Each structure stands twice: as structure tokens, then as C-alpha cells.
Amino acid sequence: xxxxxxxxxxxxxxxxxxxxxxxxxxxxxxxxxxxxxxxxxxxxxxxxxxxxxxxxxxxxxxxxxxxxxxxxxxxxxxxxxxxxxxxxxxxxxxxxxxxxxxxxxxxxxxxxxxxxxxxxxxxxxxxxxxxxxxxxxxxxxxxxxxxxxxxxxxxxxxxxxxxxxxxxxxxxxxxxxxxxxxxxxxxxxxxxxxxxxxxxxxxxxxxxxxxxxxxxxxxxxxxxxxxx
Numbered sequence: 307x308x309x310x311x312x313x314x315x316x317x318x319x320x321x322x323x324x325x326x327x328x329x330x331x332x333x334x335x336x337x338x339x340x341x342x343x344x345x346x347x348x349x350x351x352x353x354x355x356x357x358x359x360x361x362x363x364x365x366x367x368x369x370x371x372x373x374x375x376x377x378x379x380x381x382x383x384x385x386x387x388x389x390x391x392x393x394x395x396x397x398x399x400x401x402x403x404x405x406x407x408x409x410x411x412x413x414x415x416x417x418x419x420x421x422x423x424x425x426x427x428x429x430x431x432x433x434x435x436x437x438x439x440x441x442x443x444x445x446x447x448x449x450x451x452x453x454x455x456x457x458x459x460x461x462x463x464x465x466x467x468x469x470x471x472x473x474x475x476x477x478x479x480x481x482x483x484x485x486x487x488x489x490x491x492x493x494x495x496x497x498x499x500x501x502x503x504x505x506x507x508x509x510x511x512x513x514x515x516x517x518x519x520x521x522x523x524x525x526x527x528x529x530x531x532x533x534x
Contacts, residue, residue, distance in 0.1 A: 322352045349409070364424070449470055450499060
């Protein structure tokens with residue numbers, strides 16, 4: 307049975323393609339000479355970025371293979387990064403196949419990692435005990451789109467340019483840490499995201515946090531004493 311963690315990432319990968327579809331469909335319809343259905347799958351870079359969480363888990367689990375895993379991930383990032391500027395020189399089908407090969411590789415690696423390498427999900431009682439006895443510290447990097455900047459310079463200029471917000475939080479899990487980081491980022495308080503031209507509505511409307519591309523890395527673990 308597929309592990310919940312793998313399902314979580316598979317949903318994120320699928321969501322990336324769905325978002326690409328809705329973003330590209332108007333272009334395919336209005337400019338068929340430049341865009342076609344193949345553009346729906348030109349998202350290998352986003353998929354690789356999203357799989358960073360899996361790579362971090364593998365680092366922690368396979369310390370002897372850390373260098374190999376890191377180099378493999380860097381190679382995927384480099385290849386997928388160059389597909390956009392260089393891919394236009396390839397044949398349309400060749401470019402599509404390269405994107406699909408990278409996406410399928412990431413998907414298969416994610417499934418195998420959760421099935422064969424990463425620890426299986428624990429029972430609820432074990433999870434409650436671990437939560438009660440351990441607080442983990444995470445560094446979270448959140449990519450986001452500053453809508454106020456896009457409105458100022460124009461969507462055509464900013465295109466896919468992303469801003470990044472970084473913070474350190476404590477949480478029982480990476481998911482918990484991600485939620486806390488998003489809450490801090492959109493709080494409109496000191497240390498939160500500061501848009502280019504903040505509106506009266508606040509960060510909730512000024513910025514779009516891309517939580518699916520966030521990087522959450524555990525940096526330390528503190529186990530409190532039981533006390534007497």
C-alpha cells in the first residue's frame with residue numbers, strides 16, 4: 307500500500323500539472339502557432355523543486371549516500387532548468403520526452419523511497435507520544451509571488467519570477483512547520499512578508515504563497531527533560 311507521504315507528494319506533482327494546464331490553456335487556444343498541448347507538461351523543474359522534501363528525508367535516512375543523492379538532485383535541477391531556454395532548439399517531441407522522463411523519474415523515486423527506504427508511518431499512539439516528548443526545529447523557505455510588484459511592473463515583465471521568504475519555526479512535523487511558516491509569512495506583523503506596495507487588505511491579498519514548492523529542513527532537535 308502506498309504510504310501517505312508518497313501520496314502527498316504525488317498529489318503535489320499532479321497539482322503542478324493541473325495549474326500548468328489552466329495557465330497554458332488560454333495560450334494554446336489563442337496562439338496555436340506558438341503553444342500546443344505539449345506545453346502542459348513543461349513542468350519538470352517545478353516537480354524537481356517540489357521533490358526537495360523527499361531528497362531531504364533521504365539525506366537524513368541514508369547518510370552514507372548523501373553525496374550521491376545530492377549530486378543526483380543537482381543534476382536534475384540543472385537539466386530541468388536548461389530545458390526552458392534551450393528546449394526551444396529541440397524538436398517538440400524531444401523536448402516533451404525529456405520533461406516526461408524527468409517527471410516520471412521523480413514520481414517513481416518518490417514512491418520507491420517511501421516504500422523501501424523511508425520509515426513507515428507510525429501508529430497514532432506512537433505519534434502522540436513522539437509529539438509530546440520531542441520538539442523539532444525547522445528552517446522553512448517559502449517561494450511566493452508578489453502581486454503588488456506584478457501590478458507595478460506588469461505581468462509580462464515579472465512572468466515566473468519568484469520571491470522567497472525564510473523563517474525558523476518549531477513543530478512536531480514538517481507539515482506542522484510549513485503551516486506555522488505560512489501563518490508567520492502572512493501575519494502582517496514584524497518578520498512577515500513585506501510586499502512591494504502593501505495594500506490595505508494586507509498580505510493575504512498582496513502575495514500568493516506557493517506552499518507546494520516550499521523547502522522544509524530540520525535543523526535541530528530538542529528533547530525536553532521529564533523533570534521531577
